[in-house]
Amino acid sequence: MTSPKNSSGPEPTAVDTDERFVADTEPYRRELLAHCYRMVGSVHEAEDLVQETYIRAWRGYATFEGRSSVRTWLYTIATNVCTTALGDHRRRVLPAGLGSAYTGPDAPPNPESGAGISWLQPLPDALITPAADDPETSAIDRESLRLALVASLQHLPARQRAILMLRDVLAFTAAETAEMLGTTPAAVKTGLRRARARLTELGAAPDELIEPTDPRARTLLAGYIAAFEHSDAHLLEQVLRADATLEATPFKNWYAGKVACIRQLRKYVLGAPGDWRMFPTLANGQPAVVTYHRDAHGRLSPYGAAVLTLTATGITRVVAFQDPTLVAAFGFPSTPPS
Numbered sequence: 638m639t640s641p642k643n644s645s646g647p648e649p650t651a652v653d654t655d656e657r658f659v660a661d662t663e664p665y666r667r668e669l670l671a672h673c674y675r676m677v678g679s680v681h682e683a684e685d686l687v688q689e690t691y692i693r694a695w696r697g698y699a700t701f702e703g704r705s706s707v708r709t710w711l712y713t714i715a716t717n718v719c720t721t722a723l724g725d726h727r728r729r730v731l732p733a734g735l736g737s738a739y740t741g742p743d744a745p746p747n748p749e750s751g752a753g754i755s756w757l758q759p760l761p762d763a764l765i766t767p768a769a770d771d772p773e774t775s776a777i778d779r780e781s782l783r784l785a786l787v788a789s790l791q792h793l794p795a796r797q798r799a800i801l802m803l804r805d806v807l808a809f810t811a812a813e814t815a816e817m818l819g820t821t822p823a824a825v826k827t828g829l830r831r832a833r834a835r836l837t838e839l840g841a842a843p844d845e846l847i848e849p850t851d852p853r854a855r856t857l858l859a860g861y862i863a864a865f866e867h868s869d870a871h872l873l874e875q876v877l878r879a880d881a882t883l884e885a886t887p888f889k890n891w892y893a894g895k896v897a898c899i900r901q902l903r904k905y906v907l908g909a910p911g912d913w914r915m916f917p918t919l920a921n922g923q924p925a926v927v928t929y930h931r932d933a934h935g936r937l938s939p940y941g942a943a944v945l946t947l948t949a950t951g952i953t954r955v956v957a958f959q960d961p962t963l964v965a966a967f968g969f970p971s972t973p974p975s
Contacts, residue, residue, distance in 0.1 A: 658698050661707045662691065667765045669715050671777045675802055676719035678729035678757045678791050680764070680966055686722060690715040705816075709809070713817040716803065720795045728791035729757040731784075731891075731956060732884040738893035744901055748888035756886040757788055759944050759958060761967045762919035779922030781806045783846075784944050784956055787921065789839045797832040804829050847947050849924045854947045858917055858924045861945065861952060865913040865928075870903040878951035885957040898955075913940075914973040920944045927964055928957075929973045937973050939964035 669690060673683035693714050701710060732751070739745075765777045780786075781802075790798050796818070803814045804825070811822040811829075818825070847854050857876050864872035874895065883898040884891040892898045907913075914937050915926040923944050930940040939961040946954035964971070 654698070658695060662694060662711060665708055665711050666691075667767065668777055669711060671760070671765045671782060672712065672715055672802060672807070673719055674760045675781060675787055675790060675806070676716070676795070676798055677723060678787055679755075680758050680760050681962070682722070683760070686715065686718050689718050693718065705813075709813065709817070712803070712807065712809075716799050716817060720799055723795040723798075727755065727795075729755045730791060731757050731788045732886065732889055733882065733891050734788060734792070735889050738882065738891050738897075739901075740893050740897050742897075742900065744892060744897060745890065746905070748885070748890040748905075751887045751889040754887070754889070756958070756960075757784075757791065758960065758963065759784065759920040759925060759942055759956075760787075762922065763968055764966075778806055782921045784921045784923065785946070785954075789836055792839055793832050793835055797828050797835070800825055800828040801832040801836075805833075845948055846923070847949055849919055849922075849947075851947075853949055854924055857947050857952055858926070858945065861955075862915040862917065862926060865907065865915055866910070868907045868910045868912065870899055870907060873899055873902060873907075876952050877955075878948065878953045881952055882954050883957075884955070885959065887959060916969065916974065918942075918967050918969075920967075923947070927967050927969045929964070939969075939971060942967060 666687065670683055670687050673686040673690075674680060677683055677686065690711065694711060697714075701707075705713075735751075735754075760782060762779075765782075790801070793801065799818060800814060803809045803817065804811065809817070811825045814825045815822045849855075860872055860876040863869065864876065877895045877898060879895050880893070881895050881898050882891065882893045883901065892901050908931075912931045914929040918925050918927050920942065921944055924947055925942055925944045927942050928940040929937040932938045941958045941960045942963045943955055943957040945952055
């Protein structure tokens with residue numbers, strides 16, 4: 638890109654600069670959102686950080702001299718915005734990152750509240766999927782957005798998180814990463830080695846997942862939705878794998894094994910037929926549902942979302958998010974579609 642201050646011809650007007658800034662930077666908005674989400678684990682916070690990135694980029698646009706690509710320049714800004722926001726110790730978690738699972742009939746009747754905990758949020762695929770008429774938008778590495786991996790990333794210090802993303806996901810060189818982070822290539826290589834080792838310790842290797850477009854995935858997702866909408870625990874037994882796990886923010890307790898999961902859902906969650914309405918969607922590159930629940934006044938109100946991990950042999954993980962704001966984040970209305 639040619640620097641505005643070095644361009645020949647008439648001095649650009651404010652309108653010219655605005656249009657050129659949008660043309661140069663807008664194609665990267667979706668991938669920057671994915672990057673910020675990987676860093677901070679919250680769709681709402683990631684959107685705010687992308688907005689801050691663009692504000693800073695606009696302020697520095699007149700002095701951008703093209704010594705790097707616009708994409709590299711934007712990632713430098715976004716990464717530093719994220720690391721500043723994170724500090725050294727802050728992370729978002731899921732219940733499985735807080736303690737051991739309940740596996741039998743001794744689970745407490747009232748799950749322990751996780752009030753005050755910063756919970757991980759799902760990322761709607763629609764926010765990072767390129768528009769059909771936007772061929773220049775880079776494809777997003779959806780494997781790097783799997784919910785389990787993003788949860789594991791939260792255990793890394795912010796600088797290691799950034800190095801891992803820039804090197805392993807975005808394929809920047811060690812020298813480029815060092816320049817972006819204001820450090821040395823040797824420090825980048827050390828940070829990358831430590832980050833990879835930590836992810837290995839956390840068991841962040843991906844499961845043998847089936848893609849959301851796989852007919853088996855569609856069948857399992859339809860069965861999960863029908864089980865809730867009809868309050869049918871037997872149907873849940875058919876779609877959950879024997880080693881399935883269940884997590885539900887904002888509660889700290891989580892459950893491992895089909896027996897423990899079904900017991901908890903049957904006694905405290907499923908309710909009566911019609912208490913739940915669910916609609917299929919995609920989040921973190923995985924099948925998901927947006928959920929509505931009947932409130933004390935008998936109205937179906939926004940409840941949140943759930944992300945499902947699906948394999949050829951059944952649903953192996955359910956992570957539910959009791960956060961009504963997620964319904965709008967996924968593009969759904971405040972009342973269930975008819």
